[in-house]
Amino acid sequence: MADMQSLVERLEKAVVRLEGMSRGPGTCGDGSPKGVAQYVQAFDSLLAGPVAEYMKISKEIGGDAQQHAEMVHKGLMIERSLLVTASQCQQPSESNLSTLMKPISDQIQVVQNFREQNRGSKLFNHLSAVSESIPALGWVAMAPKPGPYVKEMTDAAMFYTNRVLKEYKDVDKKQVDWVKAYLSIWTELQAYIKEYHTTGLAWTSHLSGLAGSDGHQVMNTQASNILSGTSYRVLHADDPASRSALFAQINQGEGITSGLKHVSDDMKTHKNPGLKTQGGSMRTGPKPFMAPKPVCAASPSHKIAPRKEPPVLELEGKKWRVENQDNASNLVIGDTELKQVAYIYKCVNSTVHIKGKINSITVDNCKKLGLVFDDVVGIVEIINSRDVKVQVMGKVPTISINKTDGCHVYLSKSSLQCEIVSAKSSEMNILIPTEEGDFNEFPVPEQFKTVWNGQKLVTTVTEIAG
Numbered sequence: 001m002a003d004m005q006s007l008v009e010r011l012e013k014a015v016v017r018l019e020g021m022s023r024g025p026g027t028c029g030d031g032s033p034k035g036v037a038q039y040v041q042a043f044d045s046l047l048a049g050p051v052a053e054y055m056k057i058s059k060e061i062g063g064d065a066q067q068h069a070e071m072v073h074k075g076l077m078i079e080r081s082l083l084v085t086a087s088q089c090q091q092p093s094e095s096n097l098s099t100l101m102k103p104i105s106d107q108i109q110v111v112q113n114f115r116e117q118n119r120g121s122k123l124f125n126h127l128s129a130v131s132e133s134i135p136a137l138g139w140v141a142m143a144p145k146p147g148p149y150v151k152e153m154t155d156a157a158m159f160y161t162n163r164v165l166k167e168y169k170d171v172d173k174k175q176v177d178w179v180k181a182y183l184s185i186w187t188e189l190q191a192y193i194k195e196y197h198t199t200g201l202a203w204t205s206h207l208s209g210l211a212g213s214d215g216h217q218v219m220n221t222q223a224s225n226i227l228s229g230t231s232y233r234v235l236h237a238d239d240p241a242s243r244s245a246l247f248a249q250i251n252q253g254e255g256i257t258s259g260l261k262h263v264s265d266d267m268k269t270h271k272n273p274g275l276k277t278q279g280g281s282m283r284t285g286p287k288p289f290m291a292p293k294p295v296c297a298a299s300p301s302h303k304i305a306p307r308k309e310p311p312v313l314e315l316e317g318k319k320w321r322v323e324n325q326d327n328a329s330n331l332v333i334g335d336t337e338l339k340q341v342a343y344i345y346k347c348v349n350s351t352v353h354i355k356g357k358i359n360s361i362t363v364d365n366c367k368k369l370g371l372v373f374d375d376v377v378g379i380v381e382i383i384n385s386r387d388v389k390v391q392v393m394g395k396v397p398t399i400s401i402n403k404t405d406g407c408h409v410y411l412s413k414s415s416l417q418c419e420i421v422s423a424k425s426s427e428m429n430i431l432i433p434t435e436e437g438d439f440n441e442f443p444v445p446e447q448f449k450t451v452w453n454g455q456k457l458v459t460t461v462t463e464i465a466g
Contacts, residue, residue, distance in 0.1 A: 036084075036087075037083075037084070037087030037088075038196075039083065039087065039192075039196035039197070039202065040080070040083050040084055040087055042192055042195070042196060043079075043080055043083055043192065044080070046185070046188050046189065046192055047076060047077075047080070049188065050181060050184040050185045050187075050188050051073065051076060051185055053181040053184075054069060054072075054178070054181040054182050054184075054185055055069050055070075055073055056181075057174060057177055057178045057181050058178065060174060061123070061126075061174060061175070061178060063121075063122075063123065064114075064118055064121045064122075064123045064126070064127060065123050065126050065127075065178070067114070068111065068114055068115075068126070068127055068130055069130075071107070071110055071111045071114060072111060072130060072134065074107060075104065075107040075108065075110075075111060075134065075137050076137070078103050078104050078107055079104055079137055079140065082100060082101075082103075082104065082140055082201075083140075083201075085100065086140075086201050086202065086203045086204070087204055088204060089203060089204060090203055090204060090205065091203040097141075101138075101140065101141050104137055104138065104140065105138070107137070108134050108135055108137055108138065111130060111131060111134045112131045112134065114127065114131075115127040115128055115130070115131035116131075119343075119345070120316065120319075125160045125161075125163045125164045125167070126160075126164060126178070128160040129157040129158075129160035129161045129164065129179075129182065130157070130182070132153070132156040132157050132159070132160065133153045133154055133156055133157035133186060134153075135153050136149070136150045136153035136154065136186055136189065139189070139193060139197075139201075140201045141201075142200065143199060143200030143201075144199040144200055145199070146193050146197055146199075146200060146201070147190050147193045147194050147198070150186055150189055150190050150193060151186075151190055153186065154183065154186040154187070154190075156403075157182075157183065157186070158183070159383075159402055159423070161179045161182070161183060164176075164178070164179050165179055308324070309323070309324045309346070310324060311323065311324045311325045311326070311328070312324060312325075313325070313331060313333075315340070318339055318340050318341060319340070319341050319342070319343055320333050320336075320340060320341070320342040320343065320354075320358075321343055321345075322342065322343070322344040322345070322347060322352055323343075323344075323345040323346055323347070324345070324346050324347070325347040325348070325350045325352075326347070326348050326349065326350065327348070327349050327350065328347070328350040328351070329350065329351050330351060330353075331350060331351060331352045331353065332352075332353045332355070333352070333353070333354045333355065334355045334356070335356075336354065336355060336356035336357065336358045337356075337358075338357050338358070338359060338377065339359060340358050340359060341358065341359050341360045341361070341362070341378075342354055342358060342360070342361045342362070343362050343364070344361070344362065344363045344364065344366060344369070344371070345364045345365060345366070346364075346365050346366065347366045347367075347369050348366065348367045348368060348369075349367070349368045349369075350366075350368075350369055350370070351369070351370035351371075351372070352369070352370070352371050352372070353372045353373070354371075354372070354373040354374065355373075355374055356374055356375070357374065357375040357376075357377065357394075358373070358375070358376055358377075359376070359377055359378050360376060360377075360378035360379050360380070360381070361373060361376055361379075361380045361381070362380075362381045362383065363380075363381065363382045363383065363385055363388060363390075364381075364383045364384055364385070365383070365384045365385060366385045366386075366388060367385065367386045367387055368386070368387045368388075369385065369387075369388050369389070370388075370389045370391075371388065371389070371390045371391070372390075372391045372393065373390075373391075373392065373393065373394075373396075374393045374394045375393075375394035375395050375396070376395075376396040376397075377397070378397070378398075379396075379397070379398045379399070379400055380396055380398070380399045380400070381399075381400045381402070382399075382400070382401045382402070382404050382407055383400075383402045383403060383404065384402075384403050384404065385404045385407070386404065386405050386406050387405075387406040388404065388406065388407045388408070389407075389408045389410070390407070390408070390409045390410065391409075391410040392409070392410065392411050392412050392415045392418070393412055394412060394414060394415065395412075395414050395415050395418075396415055396418050397417075397418060397419065398418065398419045398420075398421060399418055399419070399420050399421070400421045400422070401420070401421070401422040401423075401425045401428055401444075402422070402423050402424060402425065403423070403424045403425060404425045404426075404428075405425065405426050405427055406426070406427045406428075407425065407427070407428045407429070408428075408429050408431060409428075409429070409430050409431065410431045410433075410439060411430065411431065411432060411433065412433065413433050416432070420444065422444055425444075425446075426446055428443065428444035428446075429441050429442065429443050429444065430442050430443075430444060445461040445462075447461070447462045448460065448461055448462055449461075449462045
């Protein structure tokens with residue numbers, strides 16, 4: 001009788017679940033219409049506000065800015081589809097979650113590739129601001145602190161938005177408005193996350209049917225619909241004939257057990273472990289919850305070997321392009337003019353010597369690079385690089401080091417007034433010439449202490465005791 005009671009309880013639970021499903025998709029447990037979840041409506045407000053303003057201004061600017069904005073908008077719409085899914089489904093298994101996240105990851109890559117393919121664009125700073133911050137869309141896979149992750153991506157954009165402001169501040173108000181509109185998207189998104197998804201994307205807790213294999217199939221179907229924005233339903237009611245058959249069996253009462261077979265000890269896996277390896281694969285329960293991995297990090301099985309680009313050393317208009325150089329120990333740019341700039345990109349284990357006076361130099365995404373130059377009237381920038389050595393032979397007013405690990409700057413006696421500006425960088429050292437002809441090395445501080453003095457925040461360098 002105990003076994004009978006247990007079976008009846010299980011069947012009663014099945015009936016409750018089927019009755020809930022029979023009400024049809026788009027209904028809650030009480031049968032009332034779901035409508036659109038509150039946090040999806042809040043996201044729609046973000047789309048109708050700062051996103052719409054960003055799209056409007058980007059269209060007015062036109063060209064690369066407009067094309068890039070359309071890619072960003074598509075990414076946001078993909079994310080909205082995922083939010084709709086989360087509002088109707090329980091959190092799926094890790095493998096299905098990766099499937100759902102993939103369209104967002106792919107669109108982030110599309111946005112970033114556009115910047116890489118248009119490095120000669122007049123709006124390159126605009127493209128870079130967007131490209132550096134677009135991974136913020138991956139907050140849906142970040143737990144337990146998605147908000148701070150979005151802020152970190154926003155900070156990465158500000159290096160380039162500041163350059164846009166500096167270039168257009170007194171020239172073109174529309175460009176300034178573009179910066180404000182774009183940054184406000186991420187600012188509003190942080191507030192949105194804080195209110196609705198503080199510790200991670202909020203999945204619903206009502207639809208228990210998504211824990212099994214049927215749920216996996218539903219989630220896979222939804223993933224295939226995200227890119228196109230196709231609407232879909234979360235659960236489908238079972239066939240009415242199947243439900244009728246189940247109810248008929250329940251109505252048998254005690255006779256329901258008459259068709260059950262006796263299971264002897266030699267047929268029980270806990271008493272005969274060898275059975276576990278027979279008869280094909282066994283069904284297993286759901287895996288315990290694991291925090292999702294960032295969507296922007298591709299799994300090893302999906303990694304594709306990067307295509308090696310041909311090396312470049314040429315003057316294109318007013319820009320000297322030094323790109324994709326590998327183990328080139330003596331690259332020299334000799335015939336320079338004051339109006340020219342130099343852009344050194346993806347060079348590894350190479351040395352570049354720029355002679356004469358030039359407007360500016362940018363070192364981007366380089367490793368083990370040596371840079372020697374005479375005079376720069378503007379700025380020397382080192383971005384996204386590692387193990388870079390810079391030697392100033394003449395004068396330079398400003399050197400900027402951003403997101404770089406390992407940078408040694410050798411100043412000349414005539415460049416001691418140079419300003420060093422650094423952000424998100426480590427292992428930076430400035431070498432000052434001595435009267436004896438050698439150099440004294442001074443590290444750039446990386447650790448700071450900030451206190452409130454009653455009126456404002458005061459930040460000072462923190463000395464590390466050693």
